Amino acid sequence: MPYTIMTEACKGTTACKKICPADAIKGTQKKLHTVDPVLCIECGACGKVCANAAIKDSLGNICIRVKRSEWEKPQIDNKKCMSCNLCIDICPVACLALSGAMGKNKHGRPYLKDDKACIGCSFCALECPVDAIVMIPPAAG
Amino acid sequence: MGKGYMGKVLFVDLGKGEFKEELIPDEVYEKYLSGVGLGAYLLYNRIPKDADPLGPENIFGLMSGLLTGTGSLFSGRWIAVGKSPLTGGWGDANCGGQFSPVIKRCGYDGIFFTGISDKPVYLYIKNNKMELRDASDLWGKDAVETEELLLKEHGEGTQVACIGPAGEKLSLISGICNDRGRIAARSGLGAVMGSKKLKAVVLSGCKQINVQNKAEMKRLTQACNKLAQLNLRMGPGVMNGYLGALMRAMPTQMAQDGMLYKFMLRQWGTVSLNQFSPETGDSPIKNWMGSNKDWPMRKSKSVNPDVFTKCEMVKYHCYSCPLGCGGICSMTGKYTETHKPEYETVLALGGLLMNEDADSIFNMNEILNRAGMDTISAGGTVAYAIECYERGILTKDDTDGLELTWGNSNAIVALIHKMIKRGGIGDILADGSRAAARKIGKGSEKYAMHAGGQELSMHDGRNDPGFAVHYSVEPTPGRHTIGALLYYEMFQLWKKVKGLPAVKPLYHKNLKYVPDMSKAIMTSANSKFMNVVNGSGLCMFGVFMGATRIPTFDWLNAATGWNKSPNEYMDIGERIQTLKQAFNIKHGIEPKNNKANERALGIPPLLEGANKGRKVEIDKLMRDYWVQFGWDQETGKPTEATLQRLGIA
Numbered sequence: 001m002p003y004t005i006m007t008e009a010c011k012g013t014t015a016c017k018k019i020c021p022a023d024a025i026k027g028t029q030k031k032l033h034t035v036d037p038v039l040c041i042e043c044g045a046c047g048k049v050c051a052n053a054a055i056k057d058s059l060g061n062i063c064i065r066v067k068r069s070e071w072e073k074p075q076i077d078n079k080k081c082m083s084c085n086l087c088i089d090i091c092p093v094a095c096l097a098l099s100g101a102m103g104k105n106k107h108g109r110p111y112l113k114d115d116k117a118c119i120g121c122s123f124c125a126l127e128c129p130v131d132a133i134v135m136i137p138p139a140a141g
Numbered sequence: 142m143g144k145g146y147m148g149k150v151l152f153v154d155l156g157k158g159e160f161k162e163e164l165i166p167d168e169v170y171e172k173y174l175s176g177v178g179l180g181a182y183l184l185y186n187r188i189p190k191d192a193d194p195l196g197p198e199n200i201f202g203l204m205s206g207l208l209t210g211t212g213s214l215f216s217g218r219w220i221a222v223g224k225s226p227l228t229g230g231w232g233d234a235n236c237g238g239q240f241s242p243v244i245k246r247c248g249y250d251g252i253f254f255t256g257i258s259d260k261p262v263y264l265y266i267k268n269n270k271m272e273l274r275d276a277s278d279l280w281g282k283d284a285v286e287t288e289e290l291l292l293k294e295h296g297e298g299t300q301v302a303c304i305g306p307a308g309e310k311l312s313l314i315s316g317i318c319n320d321r322g323r324i325a326a327r328s329g330l331g332a333v334m335g336s337k338k339l340k341a342v343v344l345s346g347c348k349q350i351n352v353q354n355k356a357e358m359k360r361l362t363q364a365c366n367k368l369a370q371l372n373l374r375m376g377p378g379v380m381n382g383y384l385g386a387l388m389r390a391m392p393t394q395m396a397q398d399g400m401l402y403k404f405m406l407r408q409w410g411t412v413s414l415n416q417f418s419p420e421t422g423d424s425p426i427k428n429w430m431g432s433n434k435d436w437p438m439r440k441s442k443s444v445n446p447d448v449f450t451k452c453e454m455v456k457y458h459c460y461s462c463p464l465g466c467g468g469i470c471s472m473t474g475k476y477t478e479t480h481k482p483e484y485e486t487v488l489a490l491g492g493l494l495m496n497e498d499a500d501s502i503f504n505m506n507e508i509l510n511r512a513g514m515d516t517i518s519a520g521g522t523v524a525y526a527i528e529c530y531e532r533g534i535l536t537k538d539d540t541d542g543l544e545l546t547w548g549n550s551n552a553i554v555a556l557i558h559k560m561i562k563r564g565g566i567g568d569i570l571a572d573g574s575r576a577a578a579r580k581i582g583k584g585s586e587k588y589a590m591h592a593g594g595q596e597l598s599m600h601d602g603r604n605d606p607g608f609a610v611h612y613s614v615e616p617t618p619g620r621h622t623i624g625a626l627l628y629y630e631m632f633q634l635w636k637k638v639k640g641l642p643a644v645k646p647l648y649h650k651n652l653k654y655v656p657d658m659s660k661a662i663m664t665s666a667n668s669k670f671m672n673v674v675n676g677s678g679l680c681m682f683g684v685f686m687g688a689t690r691i692p693t694f695d696w697l698n699a700a701t702g703w704n705k706s707p708n709e710y711m712d713i714g715e716r717i718q719t720l721k722q723a724f725n726i727k728h729g730i731e732p733k734n735n736k737a738n739e740r741a742l743g744i745p746p747l748l749e750g751a752n753k754g755r756k757v758e759i760d761k762l763m764r765d766y767w768v769q770f771g772w773d774q775e776t777g778k779p780t781e782a783t784l785q786r787l788g789i790a
Contacts, residue, residue, distance in 0.1 A: 022347050023268040039269055041349050082366060082463040084214060089242045089460055092347035094298025101455040107465050108455050114297070129212060129362040 001058035002040035003047060005033050009054035016046035016055065019119065021092035043092055043121035071120035072135040076110055080132035083107045087124035087133060093117045096124060143351030145211045145700030146175045150183065151249045151271075153264060155337050156197060156256030158273055165250065171703065171713075172788065174676030175207035175250045177233050178717040180222030183253065185724050192728075194226035194329075195311060195336035197257045203302060203317075203342060204251040205244040206678010209460075210350035212358040213696045214365055215683025217241050217460030219302075219319075220675060222251075225328040226336075227313045227518075227573055228594040228735075230725035231616045232328030233675070237459030237467075238320035240344075241678055243300040247346035254337055263303070263341035265295070268348075276340035280309060283511035284318035291343050303341035304331045305513030310563050311335050313572040314518035314596070322480050322510030323467075327595065328617055329573075331513050353702030361692045361699060368690045369463045369683075373404040378446030381405070381413055382438045385420030389433070389751045394653065396644045399631035399685035406466040406682055409446040411484035416441045418484070419492055422604035422751025425597070426492045427547060428524035429590050429740050432750020436492045443499045444487050453481060459680065466682060472503045479507035482516075485621070488599035489520025490553070494527060498550035505557050512561040518573050521596030523556055525574040526566070528588040529581065541565040593735035595619030603743045603752035606654060610664045610762045614777070616721035618735040622681055624667025626653055626660070633687035634666055637694065637707040641666055656758035661765030669714030673697075676717060716787040719770060719779050723789060732777025736763065 002024075005016070012030040024040040027033030035046070047055040047063025048071065055063045074087070074096070087110050088096045097113035112118060125133040144167070152161045165179065173182045180202050192198035201223040208216040219241035225232025244252060247266045254264075261276040279287050284305040291301045300319065307315035308331030315331030316324040352358055375381075388394075405413035418424040419436045426436040449470060457467030457480065468481035482502055486509075490502050509516050529535040530545035537544065541559070543552045543566075559567025569577045574589035574596055590597050592612040598621030602609025607626035612619050635641040642659055674684055677697060684691050694707045725732065736742075736759060743756035764774045771783035779789075 023270070039348075041347055082370060083456075083458045083465060084463050085217075085239065085458055085460050086212070089210070089239065089246070090347075091298070094296075097297075098458070106453060106456045106468070107458070127212065129214070129359055129366060 002037040003035050003042060003044070003058060004056045005035055006054050006056060007032055009052050011052050011054070013051065015049045015051065019045045019049050021045065021119065041092060043119060043123065045119040045121065048120070070137060071118070072122065072137055073115060073118055073120060074112060074122070074124050074133045075136050077132045078102070078109045080130050081109050082130060083109060084129065085110070086127045086129065090123045090127045092121065092123065093119055142353055144170070144702060145207050145350065145352050146170055147245050147248055147250050147348070147350070149249060150179070150251045150253060152253045152255060153273070154256050155254055155258040155262065155273070155339060160271055170207070170701070173717055174673065174713060176204045176220050176676040176678050177222060178672060178676040178713065179250060180204045180220060180233065181231065181717055181720045181724065184222060185720055185727070188224050190727055192224060194224045194229070194333060197255070199224045199333055199336075200253055200255050201330065201333045201337060202251050202253040203244060205241045207676055208696055208700060209678040210242045210245045211352045211696070211700045212355065212362055213700070214362055214369065214461050214463055215680040215691065216678050217462060218675070218678045218680055219244060219325070220678070221317050221325045221330045223330050223333045224728065225330065225617070226332050227329030228618060228730070230593070230728055230730040231721045232330050233617055234316060234325035234327040234330055235675060236317070236319060236323055236325035237462070237680060238323045239460045240300045240302050240319040242460055243344040243346060245350050246348050247344050248348045252342065254339055257336065258338040261338045261340050263291070263339065263343055265343045267345045279340050281306060284513050285321045285511050287341055288318070288321055291341060295343055295345060299343055299345040301341055301343050304334045305511055307512040307514040307561055307571070308332055308335035310571065312514060312560070312563070313576060314515045314522065315513050316515050318510065318513050322507065324510055324513060324515070326515035326517065327620060352700040354699040357699040358696065361695050365691055366463055368686060369403070371400070372407065375404060375408055376447070378409060378413070378450070379416065379438070379442065381446060382416030382420050382441065385417035386438075389421050392650055393647055394650045396630045396646050396648070397627060399687050400690070402631065402685055403464065407464055409450060410466040410468060410481055412444070412449045412481065412487060413446045414484045415444045415446055415487050418488070418600070420751070423600055424488050424492055425590075425599060425601050425741070427495050428493060428528045428588065429601075429738075431495070432747055432752060434750045435495070440497050441492065443497045444491055444502065448499055449481055454478070457481070462680065462683070464682065470503065472507065473500070474504055476507045479503055480510060482506040485599045486516040486520070489517050493520050493524045493599065494553055495547035496550050496553055497548060501550040501554050505554060508557065508561065514561060517598055518596040519557060519560060521590055522560070522570050522574045522577060523553055525577065525585070525589045526556065526570055529585050534581065534583045534585050535566070539566055587738070587740070590738045590741055591619055592737040593618035593730070597737060597741055600625065601752060602737065602741055602757050603747065603755045606656070606660065606757045606762065607664055607667070609737055609742055609757040609759060610660065610766055611667065612737040612741070613735055613759055614664070614732070614763050614766045615668065616718070616725050619737070623671045624664055626663060628667050628685075629663040631685045631687065632667065632670060633689060634670055637688040638666070638711055639708055654755065656761045658765055660762055661769045664766055665769035666711070668718050669711045672714035672717035673710050676713070715770065716789065719772070719783060719787055720789050722770075722772065722777070723779050723784065726778050732767070733763070
């Protein structure tokens with residue numbers, strides 16, 4: 001089930017359209033925006049930026065705006081990680097990258113290369129086969 | 142809920158600049174999987190008989206695998222498909238890196254190209270937007286430069302597959318590159334991309350890839366990963382050579398377990414075989430004339446595995462690979478780094494040419510990767526040229542002054558440059574050894590070590606007759622990535638597939654050379670299974686771990702929700718193989734003409750070394766293999782009854 005925009009609440013700020021990594025939101029300034037259900041990947045970024053609480057998530061709950069500085073970020077446990085790159089591929093905003101060699105260990109590990117781009121969708125944590133990624137609020141990191 | 146595949150493909154008409162999506166019914170995936178199977182299914186009827194492989198009628202596709210992006214491991218292989226200009230029949234080549242999942246993240250199981258563009262273009266897809274963009278500025282640039290320029294323009298998260306100058310110049314031994322010089326090298330499909338004036342495919346997408354049973358996928362992956370992470374520190378690298386020598390000396394053979402090979406791959410990569418294989422008799426030396434006696438340990442020492450680990454800066458992991466057999470190595474010269482050369486490259490540019498100069502191999506590896514030329518075929522063709530020179534068929538006048546003698550690394554490097562630029566004799570050699578021999582003539586055809594036009598890989602069928610069979614019978618001949626008796630031992634399919642013979646843990650080596658029907662059963666099982674693997678996008682090095690340790694069939698069931706038995710999956714593999722063979726028949730290939738060069742089959746046998754006196758009974762082995770598939774035992778053509786049984790229209 002994709003995210004949807006409530007017609008009565010949308011003020012057309014374009015914030016959701018700008019952040020959507022899947023180019024799933026259409027609309028112009030001050031006009032009603034719509035989510036393409038085929039393109040929506042349910043990352044939740046639109047809901048977190050909408051100041052007008054105009055977006056419903058896939059379960060029908062109204063999304064509440066969260067300050068970007070409070071968005072959760074992935075923390076990667078290098079001991080559990082096996083460098084399979086699944087997290088890097090699934091990241092819709094390409095904010096993860098593989099590091100160089102880590103001392104004697106020549107297997108690079110994924111790291112949050114571009115933390116400003118991260119939308120805190122937690123896709124990486126869900127995809128990790130060995131549960132090496134946890135999402136934590138920035139303050140805890 | 143999805144079934145692992147995306148359910149549609151994209152056709153791009155380069156002549157008209159049009160895009161067309163095509164939905165693929167579920168039944169097609171059930172019959173052919175995705176990847177190579179779906180590619181063969183779609184191209185069999187659409188490429189007309191007698192189509193020029195480098196003309197507008199050929200269709201060229203980039204496929205992802207069914208298991209790619211489903212949470213399975215080792216599933217990062219993308220597959221290029223089309224009619225091969227090198228062999229004239231079915232062509233496919235696969236490659237790792239990070240490119241395979243992005244095809245699916247753009248919403249497709251494959252992207253196909255028809256027609257020919259009138260100017261160089263590249264395809265750019267981002268999410269649901271797609272366009273053909275001008276690539277005039279990129280034309281002439283090497284694969285690494287092209288990729289870097291495109292990444293700079295399109296940003297992080299973008300993946301690029303492109304051709305280098307070899308593909309642009311329609312070299313029949315050129316391939317398609319991604320990840321700064323990894324290459325889907327075989328079958329000459331780089332030339333097809335070049336003929337279409339398609340410089341690159343640039344993809345960026347984030348579509349979700351859904352499976353039926355996510356929890357089961359994860360459970361299977363976790364169990365597989367535990368085994369993949371098992372580590373056995375081996376070394377030093379030179380010990381592998383002594384291990385090979387020991388195995389050569391023993392009259393008995395231990396059935397080889399892929400877990401051992403996995404340890405070697407993790408530590409060194411495929412270069413772990415650089416000394417091991419020549420010692421066992423697995424490596425062809427001096428254009429298949431020589432033996433381990435001509436290439437003893439003191440010579441192969443220059444490329445012993447530790448040479449590569451010393452300059453390895455970081456391990457290279459393809460998408461979804463927990464192993465990391467690749468690496469990025471530092472090097473001296475014009476370029477400062479290169480992908481760690483593979484065993485095939487090291488032998489094709491080393492022992493096959495009697496070249497002991499490791500620096501030249503690093504150098505050639507990088508320039509061939511950047512040019513987008515197959516290192517196996519390039520090495521095989523240079524070996525042909527050297528033999529011609531040594532025998533007086535080619536002279537210094539023909540080679541523009543190059544002294545093409547065995548082991549003359551400077552001349553070899555210079556010749557490789559000529560082949561890439563198509564300068565002088567390089568113009569003739571850039572199309573591989575068969576095409577070159579046809580032009581040079583003078584009886585030189587017998588020195589061109591190919592099967593059906595494709596240069597043989599660096600595994601000797603006189604040591605393991607399974608290689609000789611697969612070189613000769615596959616619809617894509619001359620390939621080492623489908624099977625051998627050794628591969629049958631490592632796949633351990635008999636533990637999952639009913640009716641297949643088990644290999645004894647210890648057996649007399651002579652049994653390998655008895656051309657009985659069991660060889661056909663084993664080799665046909667390899668072919669069927671590798672079609673399933675290439676339909677799934679799995680890596681052969683992963684499945685070497687053995688059928689009970691890497692859950693190929695279970696992953697497929699969990700992703701698709703099908704509940705098929707391993708035998709049913711093998712039937713799918715059989716169908717794909719028969720369809721590829723039918724493709725070849727349609728395009729005028731006579732299967733018996735794909736027999737590997739006689740020298741590689743021990744006709745005449747070697748007089749010394751590990752494979753002394755061995756001759757492969759290839760005619761019988763080929764016939765038996767064809768019978769296993771229900772193909773005509775005299776001609777190798779699939780019979781009407783077989784086509785009907787498999788439901789191939």
